[in-house]
Amino acid sequence: MSDPDTPYILREAAKRLDLPTRRLFLRNALGLGTLGLLGGCKVIDGLSAEQMLSGMNDFNDRAQAWLFNPSALAREYPESAITRPFPFNSFYTPNSPDLAPVIEAAGWVLNVTGQVERTADWTLPQLYALPQFTQITRHICIEGWSAIGKWGGVRLSHFLKVVGADTRAKYVTFRCDDEYVTSIDMATALHPQTQLCLWMDGRILERRHGFPLKLRVPTKLGFKNAKHVGEIEVGNDYTGGYWETYGYNWYSGL
Numbered sequence: 001m002s003d004p005d006t007p008y009i010l011r012e013a014a015k016r017l018d019l020p021t022r023r024l025f026l027r028n029a030l031g032l033g034t035l036g037l038l039g040g041c042k043v044i045d046g047l048s049a050e051q052m053l054s055g056m057n058d059f060n061d062r063a064q065a066w067l068f069n070p071s072a073l074a075r076e077y078p079e080s081a082i083t084r085p086f087p088f089n090s091f092y093t094p095n096s097p098d099l100a101p102v103i104e105a106a107g108w109v110l111n112v113t114g115q116v117e118r119t120a121d122w123t124l125p126q127l128y129a130l131p132q133f134t135q136i137t138r139h140i141c142i143e144g145w146s147a148i149g150k151w152g153g154v155r156l157s158h159f160l161k162v163v164g165a166d167t168r169a170k171y172v173t174f175r176c177d178d179e180y181v182t183s184i185d186m187a188t189a190l191h192p193q194t195q196l197c198l199w200m201d202g203r204i205l206e207r208r209h210g211f212p213l214k215l216r217v218p219t220k221l222g223f224k225n226a227k228h229v230g231e232i233e234v235g236n237d238y239t240g241g242y243w244e245t246y247g248y249n250w251y252s253g254l
């Protein structure tokens with residue numbers, strides 16, 4: 001960040017972000033060969049730098065979405081590669097599983113909203129009764145760790161079909177019990193490994209890892225894997241997400 005080779009406008013915009021976000025932000029901004037493009041823009045003030053950079057994030061989102069291959073699968077691993085214990089991470093401070101929401105299975109329902117034909121709530125037994133599949137894939141957190149886990153649950157594409165979702169809509173948004181939010185593009189939502197996850201390591205998902213329901217999306221970075229999902233919304237309006245508002249690239253594909 002103090003690197004004199006970092007263009008002025010990036011340094012200015014980065015100053016407005018907290019430290020962990022800043023690192024990612026600069027990496028994303030510098031990633032797609034934008035460094036050369038920005039090299040000559042030394043006389044731009046902080047605000048227009050920010051506007052330009054958010055424009056670039058949109059550009060990156062579109063470029064990445066265009067590059068996304070809906071049939072390319074994230075790598076799957078053998079049982080022997082599973083990371084135990086699996087790390088915990090949260091947006092709240094302190095980063096402690098003791099602060100993870102306490103959710104009672106009995107009264108819990110999943111809300112389905114937006115461009116869907118059937119907006120009825122889903123109970124846990126109803127979700128457990130849908131066809132399930134298992135994946136052993138790598139979760140990559142932008143904070144500098146990765147871990148391999150075994151997740152079970154329902155293909156999101158199947159669930160979207162069952163609820164009669166308009167799959168021409170642009171976004172699927174996940175709202176969580178701890179107020180965390182994130183959203184993904186429809187192509188990723190329909191990807192065969194994108195999962196409404198109910199199980200981890202053959203057991204009901206633990207509280208710390210997102211009980212009763214999390215999104216498992218191995219083609220995206222860790223922060224897109226929303227835990228404790230309480231609402232799924234299908235729609236065309238950009239809804240962003242928690243980390244996305246701090247400058248993390250919305251698409252964040254792998």
Ligand SMILES: Nc1nc2c(c(=O)[nH]1)N[C@H]1C(S)=C(S)[C@@H](COP(=O)(O)O)O[C@H]1N2
Nearest residue numbers: 087088089090091141176180222223225227
């Ligand atoms: N509801 C909710 N989902 C969340 C988060 C969170 O704080 N709350 N953190 C995200 C981040 S940054 C990561 S790396 C993973 C961590 O999941 P884990 O605790 O199962 O490793 O959850 C993601 N989903």
Ligand SMILES: [Mo]
Nearest residue numbers: 141142222223
């Ligand atoms: Mo993360």
